[in-house]
Amino acid sequence: MVPVQLELPVTPLRHPDPQSAGASIQDRFEAFHQLNPWILSKLEALTADCIDSGLKRVGIGMLFEVLRWQYGRATSGDPWRLNNDYRSRYVRLLLEMHPEWSALFETRGLRTA
Template sequence: MPGLDLPHHDVRPTITEQFHAFDAGHPWVYRALEQLVVQRLAAGAKRVGMKALFEALRWRHPHGVKGLNNNYTALYARRLLAEHPQWACAIEVRRRRSP
């Protein structure tokens, strides 16, 4: 309403923006996920779950991976599929609900 001073709310970065910032600061995470997919498929896996890969990364690093948010699983899955379309039958992605 004109003339009505409402409190200003800080605009928080979107999950996608947070993901890009994390990915830029931790490029090794993507490479590690790639290696894990290759290993799982070579071992005979037909399907690869991104959440399981995230947990594998966390277990391999004694102090975890600071900032590795479960909200990033779908974004990493999409990036992996963009660069490795041959993995489409092994990594499932759903339609995005948010931009």
């Protein structure tokens, strides 16, 4: 098994317009995801690597921290920010793409929109 090598985009992480701060979490997530579609691809690759390594449960928190660590090692300058509010949204996207992964992740009902 070869570990996943994170191929980072040349452009820095992009954030939506700060004026959208009053928008719902879902609206902010959708804007962020549209600007940074590669994050979902990297989370998907990390999840697949976990499966290949034999893990039966995967936490999105762990995947976020691995992504932060890998990106932080490869970049300099402004701190790299990945909003924890988006974790549950990314899990749901991963499960839409890979319903066979439903036993890997624990999901709960969304409390806010």
